[in-house]
Amino acid sequence: MLYSMSRDEQLSYPEALRRYHGNIQSAFDMYIYNLYLLVGITKYAEKDRDRRLAKHLPTEEDKIFTDRLYRNSLIRTLTTNKQLQQEIIRLQLDEQTDQDNVRKIYIDFAKTDDYKNYLAVEDIDESHRQLLLKLFKFCTNSEVFNEIIEDYSANWPDDKSLVAGTIKKTIKALPRGQDFLDKYRPGDDTVVDFGEKMLHLVHHEDAELLAIIEPILKNWDADRVAIMDMILIKMALIELMTFSSIPTKVTLNEFVEIAKSYSTDKSKDFINGILDRLMKKLEKEGKINKEGRGLKD
16 A cells, blocks of 8 residues: 555545555455365265266275265364354355356366375275365466455455465364354454554655655665665664554564565665664663563564
């Protein structure tokens, strides 16, 4: 949003704030959609079983085939979760999804050695968990799966790693508890107390932040610094001076990582150097005050 406002003078702060909240909700909705698709893919194991049993001359493989990919305790945790089912209804995912594409993903995965080996091992939660993780990895590499999500949300390329990481955490925690959605639902502590505050401060204190940064640039003219680099430096500066519970090293490392994804090839080294000098200057001036043991490290 900060980058958008820097490029579009007509984009007001209230509108940017509205889009910020919209994008966060979009990421959560994609998380729900990924869970919906994952369950939907496994459900085709039932039809696969029925098809095999209906054969006039079933093979030995057909006879021993089971639909446990769908009928296991981990998937049952998802299908019986009232919150998840309510979210699926809210988003009208049944109406928005081409089930032929979901079936195609199952058919493609059913051909893999991972699935065949899974059907041959002991029927325990850990075998289901490992197979679901492999299935989801297969999905994220599937052109069909990615097209389904991109058709649903244009933000998928940007949010894919975030959503995929959360899905993996969810699978690893199953089947314990029915409240996993509460853990990942956007909350005020991150959305408002951190994100919205960051957006507000960087936007409204732009001149003050630039005044702190410019002397550190040495031989660089501030106008020559890449726009995204400058935004990331300002964000890091706000985090260093305002968010007392975040260790300085975490701030430095996180913004260098963000630079790798959103700026130029040389940005991570440039930002790392600028932030290192800024931290030393701010610490000397007593402008970095971290709460808790070891937070300055």
